[in-house]
Amino acid sequence: MKKITFVLAATVVASLAGITACKKKTVTETVYVDNTPPPGPPSLYTRLGGVSAITLVTDKFINNCATNSFIGPRFAATASDPNRLRVFRFNLIDQICAGSGGPCQYKGVTMLQAHQGMNITNAEFDTLVGQLVKAMTFYNVPASEQNELATILLPMRSDIVGH
Amino acid sequence: MKKSLLKIGKVLLGTTCILFLSLLLWANWNERTYTEKIVGDTRFMSYDISAAPLDDVSSLEKKISLIKGVSSCSINTGTKIAGIIFYTDMLSSDQLQESLTTLLQHPVTEKAIPVKSGGCPVGGITYFMLGLKEALCFRS
Ligand code: HEM
Numbered sequence: 018m019k020k021i022t023f024v025l026a027a028t029v030v031a032s033l034a035g036i037t038a039c040k041k042k043t044v045t046e047t048v049y050v051d052n053t054p055p056p057g058p059p060s061l062y063t064r065l066g067g068v069s070a071i072t073l074v075t076d077k078f079i080n081n082c083a084t085n086s087f088i089g090p091r092f093a094a095t096a097s098d099p100n101r102l103r104v105f106r107f108n109l110i111d112q113i114c115a116g117s118g119g120p121c122q123y124k125g126v127t128m129l130q131a132h133q134g135m136n137i138t139n140a141e142f143d144t145l146v147g148q149l150v151k152a153m154t155f156y157n158v159p160a161s162e163q164n165e166l167a168t169i170l171l172p173m174r175s176d177i178v179g180h
Numbered sequence: 181m182k183k184s185l186l187k188i189g190k191v192l193l194g195t196t197c198i199l200f201l202s203l204l205l206w207a208n209w210n211e212r213t214y215t216e217k218i219v220g221d222t223r224f225m226s227y228d229i230s231a232a233p234l235d236d237v238s239s240l241e242k243k244i245s246l247i248k249g250v251s252s253c254s255i256n257t258g259t260k261i262a263g264i265i266f267y268t269d270m271l272s273s274d275q276l277q278e279s280l281t282t283l284l285q286h287p288v289t290e291k292a293i294p295v296k297s298g299g300c301p302v303g304g305i306t307y308f309m310l311g312l313k314e315a316l317c318f319r320s
Contacts, residue, residue: 077254092293103221
């Protein structure tokens with residue numbers, strides 16, 4: 018009994034120590050992320066409108082893909098499971114945010130790993146890109162910013178198609 | 181007999197507590213990402229809106245997007261399905277369906293999108309564990 022009490026107490030202390038230890042990090046990182054002025058011309062991230070605008074476009078993009086007759090069935094299982102949608106959506110937001118020079122960090126798997134075994138075709142890839150363009154147009158993202166984002170994402174084709 | 185049952189009970193209770201505390205520790209170990217801190221959680225629902233007039237889909241999508249708590253709406257005019265992504269802390273699926281019925285002045289019913297095999301190969305247990313992690317995480 019004494020042993021169990023000791024193990025329990027040790028676990029509680031370890032839990033609290035772990036939680037408070039990481040909490041310190043939060044403050045430093047948030048300050049760094051929010052207060053550093055961007056050097057030079059505004060990044061694509063800033064011109065797109067930051068995380069809130071990227072989230073709007075990403076949600077519209079996911080929705081366009083899920084309801085599309087051709088590629089929708091690929092995304093149906095992801096969209097209908099809230100936990101799965103959460104991971105996919107946050108990874109996509111982080112990918113666009115980080116790729117455009119924002120403060121996010123992409124924590125998902127590589128594009129090759131994410132699409133391995135799906136046998137995605139070029140036609141499906143083009144349809145998906147079309148849905149992204151549609152989402153950006155819906156929110157009046159200027160053509161120059163649309164092209165810049167496409168330049169970041171299009172080279173991923175070779176890692177996504179045919180695996 | 182009574183003594184050993186009591187002992188087993190204590191061991192089981194101890195193990196459960198340790199398991200729960202370990203889960204709690206795991207769920208709260210990592211700091212939330214920048215995005216997780218500022219972007220809310222959403223759900224996706226799809227509805228059959230074939231009873232509603234679909235002559236100006238773009239403005240209908242915009243109108244639906246303006247429902248409080250809705251993040252986006254996409255309508256497929258072929259299948260007459262409206263996909264809606266909404267914030268779960270602002271809107272429930274019942275409230276959403278009610279708002280849609282009022283806005284469209286036609287009854288809408290839930291309609292799932294057919295699933296194609298060859299989606300993500302990762303199993304459902306992974307997402308269940310990630311959902312559990314999120315539920316147990318109290319870091320802001
Ligand atoms: C430039 C194009 C694309 C980008 C940037 C992209 C990005 C991503 C990202 C970030 C993930 C999540 C990875 C993770 O969870 O770690 C993902 C998963 C996925 N992608 Fe793509 N993708 C692209 C093209 C496609 C295409 C063309 C399809 C199919 C038509 C597709 C279908 C999927 C599916 C089904 C998943 C798994 C979702 C889940 O985890 O449930 N993707 N993609």
